[in-house]
Amino acid sequence: MMAGFGHGTRRYPRSRGRTWSRTGPDRATLGIIGVICAIAGFFVLGIILGPVAIVCGWLAMGRTWSGGNRAWPALVAFVLGAIDTLLAIIWLVGAATPGSGLF
Numbered sequence: 890m891m892a893g894f895g896h897g898t899r900r901y902p903r904s905r906g907r908t909w910s911r912t913g914p915d916r917a918t919l920g921i922i923g924v925i926c927a928i929a930g931f932f933v934l935g936i937i938l939g940p941v942a943i944v945c946g947w948l949a950m951g952r953t954w955s956g957g958n959r960a961w962p963a964l965v966a967f968v969l970g971a972i973d974t975l976l977a978i979i980w981l982v983g984a985a986t987p988g989s990g991l992f
Contacts, residue, residue: 916963919949923966927973935977942970 914922923945930938946967950960 916949916951916960919945920960920962920966923949923970924962927966927969930970930973930977935973936981939970939972939974939977942966942973944970946970 923942926938926945927942930942943966946963946965949963949966
């Protein structure tokens with residue numbers, strides 16, 4: 890029996906660890922995306938990129954705090970995103986006070 894184009898005899902593709910699967914990104918990719926968003930949030934748009942990093946880190950951890958040795962990017966993304974968001978809120982409150990020279 891010959892297999893036609895696109896209908897191989899294998900049940901699973903060779904590359905199981907694809908970056909984007911049909912159900913969404915895997916946990917390692919979400920952790921790395923969260924770390925990148927958290928680091929970029931320290932320089933620009935911290936009020937937006939901080940919560941994005943928190944969400945990516947939370948989803949990369951599988952919505953739990955147990956993850957083992959491979960979950961460090963997710964934890965770093967979560968913590969840096971929280972710090973980033975807190976600093977952005979402090980900056981916004983400080984910029985909105987009277988006498989700050991903004992208005």
